[in-house]
Amino acid sequence: MNSETLGFDEWFDERSGAMLPEGQDAARVMTVDRGAFTVRSERGETVAELSGRFRFGADSSPDLPCVGDWVCVEQASPTLAIIHAVLPRKTFLRRKRPGKTVAYQVIAANVDVAFIVQSCHYDFNVPRLDRYLVMAREGHIEPIVLLSKTDLVSQEALDDLVDRIRGAGISAALIPISNTTGRGLDAFRDLLVPGKTFCLLGSSGVGKTTLLNRIIGHDAFSTQPVSATGEGVHTTSRRQLHLLDNGAMLIDTPGMRELGLLGTSDGLDDSFADIDDLSRDCRFADCTHSNEPGCNVLIALSDGTLNKARYESYLKLRKETDFHDLSYVQKRKKDKNFGRFIKSVKKQGRR
Ligand SMILES: Nc1nc2c(ncn2[C@@H]2O[C@H](COP(=O)(O)OP(=O)(O)OP(=O)(O)O)[C@@H](O)[C@H]2O)c(=O)[nH]1
Ligand SMILES: [Mg+2]
Numbered sequence: 418m419n420s421e422t423l424g425f426d427e428w429f430d431e432r433s434g435a436m437l438p439e440g441q442d443a444a445r446v447m448t449v450d451r452g453a454f455t456v457r458s459e460r461g462e463t464v465a466e467l468s469g470r471f472r473f474g475a476d477s478s479p480d481l482p483c484v485g486d487w488v489c490v491e492q493a494s495p496t497l498a499i500i501h502a503v504l505p506r507k508t509f510l511r512r513k514r515p516g517k518t519v520a521y522q523v524i525a526a527n528v529d530v531a532f533i534v535q536s537c538h539y540d541f542n543v544p545r546l547d548r549y550l551v552m553a554r555e556g557h558i559e560p561i562v563l564l565s566k567t568d569l570v571s572q573e574a575l576d577d578l579v580d581r582i583r584g585a586g587i588s589a590a591l592i593p594i595s596n597t598t599g600r601g602l603d604a605f606r607d608l609l610v611p612g613k614t615f616c617l618l619g620s621s622g623v624g625k626t627t628l629l630n631r632i633i634g635h636d637a638f639s640t641q642p643v644s645a646t647g648e649g650v651h652t653t654s655r656r657q658l659h660l661l662d663n664g665a666m667l668i669d670t671p672g673m674r675e676l677g678l679l680g681t682s683d684g685l686d687d688s689f690a691d692i693d694d695l696s697r698d699c700r701f702a703d704c705t706h707s708n709e710p711g712c713n714v715l716i717a718l719s720d721g722t723l724n725k726a727r728y729e730s731y732l733k734l735r736k737e738t739d740f741h742d743l744s745y746v747q748k749r750k751k752d753k754n755f756g757r758f759i760k761s762v763k764k765q766g767r768r
């Protein structure tokens with residue numbers, strides 16, 4: 418297994434040269450389990466740990482290796498590698514950590530395609546689907562929607578769900594699947610090409626791990642029945658990159674209950690109508706009200722019309738919502754081809 422087949426392409430090659438001293442190799446992080454790592458390189462797979470310097474130098478969790486990362490390792494013994502640094506991430510999936518401060522948790526790195534799994538049954542929720550799509554887009558990852566558990570709904574109900582997704586302007590590829598009947602699994606499998614990294618993302622209980630087991634061909638990983646309310650039970654906790662027989666790589670993730678604050682800039686404007694009003698007189702249309710000349714918000718701040726604490730909470734909230742900036746959605750709404758597109762998709766959904 419050479420590193421190229423693990424996804425180490427020119428992009429990483431160009432960026433790793435200066436970062437890899439004599440005696441270190443690039444290796445891919447295969448599993449992360451509460452601070453314990455395994456990495457894989459041309460030499461094979463070994464347990465790995467962070468160098469002391471790295472551990473103390475990293476001041477926040479996004480700096481630490483996550484599954485899918487390429488890291489610089491030194492082989493301390495045949496069974497132990499020491500991780501000295503993380504190579505730049507080509508793509509990433511991250512979410513805001515629950516809490517007041519803006520901190521991110523990186524869920525997986527260097528993923529080419531994220532399969533966003535949503536169940537036809539209890540879990541179906543278009544705004545949530547949109548949040549996952551934004552998350553993928555933020556991390557430069559191509560999203561594909563898997564509408565799971567189609568065995569639990571009628572064909573008409575499924576058509577209706579597809580219409581609702583398309584009606585919301587979501588244009589990502591979509592595959593209806595069922596682990597139970599096997600529907601869509603061939604189409605899914607066809608997408609898993611060698612050398613690329615894929616990720617399963619979605620609420621707890623939608624069938625991600627079951628799907629992985631179906632693809633691997635046996636029950637390698639445990640799943641759990643959903644509770645009577647239809648709420649999934651968290652089963653998958655450790656993060657692992659699975660190297661499939663054909664050379665494709667697939668990451669299963671635990672369901673994420675909280676995707677972080679969903680802040681549309683519209684909502685922000687609503688709660689800060691006063692600042693919104695002031696900003697109409699800023700010199701620049703795209704004024705960020707932080708340091709621009711002719712900023713009417715800053716003028717109001719300096720002459721006391723605008724309260725400093727209020728201004729600060731505005732900045733703070735804006736910083737949090739920037740991550741979930743919905744320009745993707747907004748752009749789609751403006752898309753001229755949108756109407757035509759919906760029509761063609763509705764036709765497809767009925768087929
Ligand atoms: N009816 C039906 N049930 C399914 C299907 N796929 C999975 N399930 C069931 O749904 C439950 C949850 O499946 P999991 O694969 O553990 O779900 P998960 O998305 O991995 O959940 P987390 O690991 O908690 O994020 C299990 O009881 C599965 O047997 C399906 O296609 N149809
Ligand atoms: Mg799971």
Ligand SMILES: [Zn+2]
Binds near residue numbers: 712
């Ligand atoms: Zn301004």
